[in-house]
Amino acid sequence: MKRLIIGSLSAICLFISNPTNAQEDDKVNFSKEELKFSKMDASPMDLAMYKDQDDAAVARVIYSRPQKRNREIFGKLIPYGEVWRTGANEATELTLYKKMKVADEVIDAGTYTLYTIPGETEWTVILNSKTNTWGAYEYSEKEDKVRITVPVRQAPNTIESLSMAFQESGDGADLLIGWDESYVKVPFKNAN
Template structure:
């Protein structure tokens, strides 16, 4: 009798639906409807890229773009005086394709995490050696390689989604970070 139950169990397992045991991947979607893609993230990833005179990349920022959605942002959603991932989801990463000056410090080319500490009138901008981190939970001050303080400015128009862009400046580029009714400007200079 035990052998009969074993044979029935093996037989039943061989003919059971793979949906019970596998994720819903393109190979396992029902009725061959195609892949089951995820919905758009509420804070989608974006990139800001700065190219030099010869169109070569000089700096790139990868970040997620949270939306305001009628929330109070600075001082509430993003608390003053605390390290912020400068976006949503994974911490924002900046890649420098050549050595650059940030403030009075030379930063070697490479990839760094860009954290900030927002205050009402100024932000501390931090480049940190920790990469591939979620949020600011894995932030360690001893891995900071540069910190500068920049003034907060008032935006002419509201900025619904956190936004970043580069603008050329004399000898480098300025990275602008704006959200809600504020923005900051971070200067990057080429090392000659």
């Protein structure tokens, strides 16, 4: 008889506290409303972060990652010699959390748009002060903070999605930007 009572009490406790019942109640509530969320973006947003030895944020890039999908990228999908948002959707944004040197130019902490002008052998990399822009439609050279030229490098393997990452380098970090068969390095040095 004790087993039956303990077994019955256990079953009652499970029934009362069973999260499945709570979920079913939620389903009933949600069925009264229709929830609509957008589909996954074809070029999902991502970010690359650079932190110093003390784990403090130094720089961050937010960008959308278009896919290769068997397309010819540079010189075709992304024309040579034209300003590119360096990604898809909104223009890529770079936030510096402290003063940094890009080439010989000291750039104050702040948020900038990162544009590029791809070429066959070199890219022009641009930090522009106009932010929150879609594509490169609102790009104005008058808003440029710095322009540098960097060589194009051959990737060791095909890069299917536009990718960015910081790689420590001497007194700072290089921002690697790669897609398809090539990549570039953009040097950022401590301004101290």
